[in-house]
Amino acid sequence: MRRRNVEQAERAGAEREPDGDAGAGRGTEKPPAAAAEIDAQSFRTLYQENLGVVYRFVYSKVGNREEAEDLTSQVFVKAVRGLDRERGSQSIQSWLYQVARTTIADYWRSFYKVRATSLESMLEQGWEEPAEERVILVSYKPEERVRRILDLLPPHYREVLTCRFLLNLSIKETAERMRLSEANVKVLQFRALKKAAEVE
Amino acid sequence: MGTGDNWDETDMSGIGKDNEAERLEDYLEFERHLERLQQEKRPRRPRRMTSGQAKAYQMAALFRSAAPGAAEPDLAFAARLEAQLEGKLKSRGRRFRSLLPAPRSGSMSRRSLLAGGLSAAAGIAAGAVLGGVIEQNLSASQQAATWNTPLVGLGKDWLAVGNAIDIVPGQMLQFRTDTVVGYVFHNDEAPATEDGQPEPEWIAMSAACTHMGCIVAWNSQDRNLHCPCHAGTFTRYGTPASGSQNYLRSLPRMQVRVQDGKVWVQAPATLSGASFSGDVDGG
Numbered sequence: 001m002r003r004r005n006v007e008q009a010e011r012a013g014a015e016r017e018p019d020g021d022a023g024a025g026r027g028t029e030k031p032p033a034a035a036a037e038i039d040a041q042s043f044r045t046l047y048q049e050n051l052g053v054v055y056r057f058v059y060s061k062v063g064n065r066e067e068a069e070d071l072t073s074q075v076f077v078k079a080v081r082g083l084d085r086e087r088g089s090q091s092i093q094s095w096l097y098q099v100a101r102t103t104i105a106d107y108w109r110s111f112y113k114v115r116a117t118s119l120e121s122m123l124e125q126g127w128e129e130p131a132e133e134r135v136i137l138v139s140y141k142p143e144e145r146v147r148r149i150l151d152l153l154p155p156h157y158r159e160v161l162t163c164r165f166l167l168n169l170s171i172k173e174t175a176e177r178m179r180l181s182e183a184n185v186k187v188l189q190f191r192a193l194k195k196a197a198e199v200e
Numbered sequence: 201m202g203t204g205d206n207w208d209e210t211d212m213s214g215i216g217k218d219n220e221a222e223r224l225e226d227y228l229e230f231e232r233h234l235e236r237l238q239q240e241k242r243p244r245r246p247r248r249m250t251s252g253q254a255k256a257y258q259m260a261a262l263f264r265s266a267a268p269g270a271a272e273p274d275l276a277f278a279a280r281l282e283a284q285l286e287g288k289l290k291s292r293g294r295r296f297r298s299l300l301p302a303p304r305s306g307s308m309s310r311r312s313l314l315a316g317g318l319s320a321a322a323g324i325a326a327g328a329v330l331g332g333v334i335e336q337n338l339s340a341s342q343q344a345a346t347w348n349t350p351l352v353g354l355g356k357d358w359l360a361v362g363n364a365i366d367i368v369p370g371q372m373l374q375f376r377t378d379t380v381v382g383y384v385f386h387n388d389e390a391p392a393t394e395d396g397q398p399e400p401e402w403i404a405m406s407a408a409c410t411h412m413g414c415i416v417a418w419n420s421q422d423r424n425l426h427c428p429c430h431a432g433t434f435t436r437y438g439t440p441a442s443g444s445q446n447y448l449r450s451l452p453r454m455q456v457r458v459q460d461g462k463v464w465v466q467a468p469a470t471l472s473g474a475s476f477s478g479d480v481d482g483g
Contacts, residue, residue: 043289044282048413049380051278059271063261065240069277076281080288092379111245146266164234165263171231186227189234190256193263197255 043083046092047076054100060142061104071107075100145200152199157192164189226253233257237264272414360462367463372418372425372436374407379468381407381415382454383425385436404456404465405438410449425451 054075059068078099146166150158156178163174164185174189175182229246230253236243237260246257265271361375361384369388374381385403407415409427416425416434424441425434433441438451455466 043285047282047285049408050413051273051281052414055273056265056271060262060265061258063237063264064242065274066242068271069274069281070242072273073281073284076285077288080285142262142271143266146263161263165260166267168238168267183227186231190227190230193256193259194252196259196263197252 043080046079050093050096051076054096056142057097057100058104062107067107071100071103074103078103149196149200153192153195156188157195160185160188161192161196230256230260234260237261357467358457358464359467360464362463364458364461364463370423371420373463374418375465377467380454382465382467383407383418384456384463384465387436399437402456402458402463403437404454404463405451406454407451409434410451416451 051072055068055072058071058075059065062068062071075096079096082095082099150161153161159178160174163169163177164171169177171182171185174180175185178185178188180188233243233246246253249257359377361382362373364386367373367384367386369386371386373384373386375384376382383405385405387399387401387403389399407425409416409432411427411432414427416427416432418425423436425436425438427433432448434448434451435441438453440448440450457464
């Protein structure tokens with residue numbers, strides 16, 4: 001994989017507009033506070049580009065469509081409300097990601113009754129997501145993260161989680177396949193998920 | 201409770217005990233939680249939970265999202281939310297202070313032209329993308345007509361995405377900026393389009409599927425771009441492949457040029473002062 005950081009090159013004053021039209025490119029000076037305007041069509045494009053990744057991110061935190069749709073809607077409604085606020089140097093995607101994280105944190109507080117008043121205090125209590133999640137949404141791939149976790153688990157934990165979640169087998173089907181009782185599958189899947197949280 | 205629910209401790213040989221005290225009720229409650237998730241319904245709030253248990257619940261959500269096709273937005277939901285957001289946008293007067301750098305004063309820059317004069321054309325592109333949510337049957341000429349439409353009318357920057365010599369003819373290179381994921385294709389043939397126009401040697405296009413915005417993936421075997429979400433397929437020129445969904449529009453093209461050995465694309469502008477990471481992934 002070839003990787004290239006254009007930002008560094010531009011900081012060094014290299015790789016400007018190839019046709020010399022530097023006036024239309026991004027200058028190094030800060031733009032004025034009152035900037036240009038975008039319209040509803042532009043927001044549509046923002047929505048189109050990011051709906052899938054925001055939804056996938058949210059779904060990976062709640063695990064069901066009903067809540068994923070509710071929370072994804074909240075993220076985009078907040079995005080509409082916050083469009084004209086100052087965002088400093090944040091990109092659109094990292095800003096959306098921040099909105100999504102805050103929305104999820106509110107959800108956690110409500111659902112798990114976490115006694116925390118802020119996202120920061122929640123993070124201090126171990127609610128921080130793995131560092132690798134702190135990437136731009138477009139490259140967020142929960143299935144790859146799950147694969148990595150599975151590789152770190154003992155075989156019986158890996159098998160029960162694969163049966164229950166990736167193969168979508170029932171408790172009964174999983175029990176038959178693993179030659180365990182149904183009750184033991186319930187115990188095993190719970191412990192496997194706790195272990196998964198530990199190994200990551 | 202059937203016999204299968206009896207807790208047979210002997211069956212758990214070899215399975216390590218957890219440090220935290222666990223109760224049978226915890227397992228049963230967790231299973232009820234999973235059943236709700238499998239029904240795609242909002243789970244009931246657990247009665248009480250330790251930190252370790254809460255993380256197991258979170259992990260269950262993550263594993264749910266890894267099931268094939270589980271974490272993709274429903275079409276009806278996408279359309280419904282779009283309509284809701286449209287309403288909110290209209291109620292706000294349709295215009296906002298920009299997320300983007302301001303045009304320079306004293307001259308009508310290319311950016312200001314794009315942000316203003318071409319907004320209608322950009323709207324066509326954006327509308328085309330979102331229009332795919334509401335299924336439309338488009339003729340080939342209508343699909344092709346989106347090629348020359350600007351990707352986004354927010355202003356553009358020329359960005360170097362790779363070295364020309366590294367992109368083998370016939371192959372696709374994915375690039376990623378803060379505002380767009382795209383592909384550059386080094387054309388190794390020159391077929392004529394329907395209107396007889398040959399394809400250029402270098403082609404750049406958005407990688408966002410015009411159906412739902414999922415990022416399409418290049419398959420070097422069949423030389424098509426495949427959408428991982430709903431099986432949409434595009435040719436290396438960005439047009440919907442035959443047999444693909446008939447409501448798909450072509451992937452919007454981006455301006456591309458080769459200069460000084462580098463491939464440059466005209467991508468939607470980044471935010472004011474935003475850093476840009478022009479990482480290039482080999483396609």
